[in-house]
Amino acid sequence: MxxxxxxxxxxxxxxxxxxxxxxxxxxxxxxxxxxxxGGGDATKAKKAPAAAAQCTDASLSDAEKGTRKALQYVEKSAQAGKNCGNCKLFQKKDPCNGCTAVPGPIAAEGYCTAWVAKA
Ligand code: SF4
Missing domain, CATH: 1.20.5 (Single alpha-helices involved in coiled-coils or other helix-helix interfaces)
Known part of the structure; x- marks a missing residue:
């Protein structure tokens, strides 16, 4: 037993x-x-550079590039307290941010002469 x-x-x-x-x-x-x-963290790290490469103005038309130039858009603001990230016209998107006034990809740290303070 x-x-x-x-x-x-x-x-x-x-x-x-x-x-x-x-x-x-x-x-x-x-x-x-x-x-x-591709669900691991290592792949996410690989994805970021590809998205950054995609966010260029290379595919814009001459007219769109002209608008960017006319509004003196720059990817790094030299204006204290003013940048695209705190502009009313900024559109946060994935993978590239945008703007209602300036065509093409927009950097949150950027700036142009059409900057409008958020209300
Ligand atoms: S209007 Fe100018 S400052 Fe404002 S988000 Fe667009 S590009 Fe940036």
Whole structure:
């Protein structure tokens, strides 16, 4: 009888070990799958430079580039307390910010002569 209890105990111990091993393997494979699909943090870091490269005025027409130039848009404001990020016309978007007055991608740190204080 005691030998039979011992066997039952061993059976449950082994069942627990198999269950734990299965759960662990599942969690491991899930983590690997996420990295392979691009869901990991490492891929997000790779995504940022691509988005930054996409946010250039290279694809704008001559007229759009002319508007940017006419309004003296710069990517780094030299005006104390005035930048695109605190301008009423600024449009926060992903991956490139925009503006209702100036065509093309807009840097939050940028500035142009059409700057309007947020109300
Ligand atoms: S109006 Fe000028 S300062 Fe304002 S968000 Fe547009 S580009 Fe920036």
């Amino acid at each position: 005691s030998e039979q209890k011992l066997d039952r105990r061993k059976f449950f111990e082994r069942a627990l070990m198999v269950g734990a091993a299965t759960f662990g393997a599942g969690a491991f494979l899930s983590a690997c799958k996420s990295d392979a699909k």
